[in-house]
Amino acid sequence: MRIGIIICDRYRTCGGGKCLRSMRERAGAFDRYPKDEPLELVGYSTCDGCPGGNIEYVPEEMIKNGAQAIHLATGMVVGYPPCPHLTYFKTFIEERYGVPVVVGTHPIPEKYRRVHQGLDSLPVLEAAPSLMATAEIRRTYD
Numbered sequence: 307m308r309i310g311i312i313i314c315d316r317y318r319t320c321g322g323g324k325c326l327r328s329m330r331e332r333a334g335a336f337d338r339y340p341k342d343e344p345l346e347l348v349g350y351s352t353c354d355g356c357p358g359g360n361i362e363y364v365p366e367e368m369i370k371n372g373a374q375a376i377h378l379a380t381g382m383v384v385g386y387p388p389c390p391h392l393t394y395f396k397t398f399i400e401e402r403y404g405v406p407v408v409v410g411t412h413p414i415p416e417k418y419r420r421v422h423q424g425l426d427s428l429p430v431l432e433a434a435p436s437l438m439a440t441a442e443i444r445r446t447y448d
């Protein structure tokens with residue numbers, strides 16, 4: 307399986323450690339892929355900043371390089387606030403490029419879940435059960 311990852315530009319300096327680790331562990335949104343089959347990252351980029359102009363273009367390069375699915379990184383879900391364009395991005399890429407889009411990459415760190423607990427953004431987290439994982443797993447991603 308080959309995938310591309312698009313991250314929120316607010317976190318453009320991120321080294322990608324949690325995403326790459328969770329790919330290896332098949333944790334979070336990667337729990338859908340069998341552990342005994344190779345999972346290859348063929349593209350990694352940002353949305354290029356609000357309102358996400360790169361969403362229009364960067365999937366093409368990822369797909370040319372073999373991407374069979376595109377993941378919108380967990381940072382779009384757990385940012386403060388979560389990306390307001392998440393649903394639009396998913397629908398646009400799937401309609402325009404015909405590849406499945408998965409919301410999320412690594413499990414939600416417990417420290418982020420705790421803050422969202424008191425915010426209106428909690429339903430965005432709760433809509434992604436594979437990212438919520440378990441409390442034990444969330445703590446390992448703090």
Ligand code: SF4
Pocket residue numbers: 313314315316353354355356357358382388389390391
């Ligand atoms: S909030 Fe959304 S549109 Fe804005 S920088 Fe982050 S991912 Fe891009």
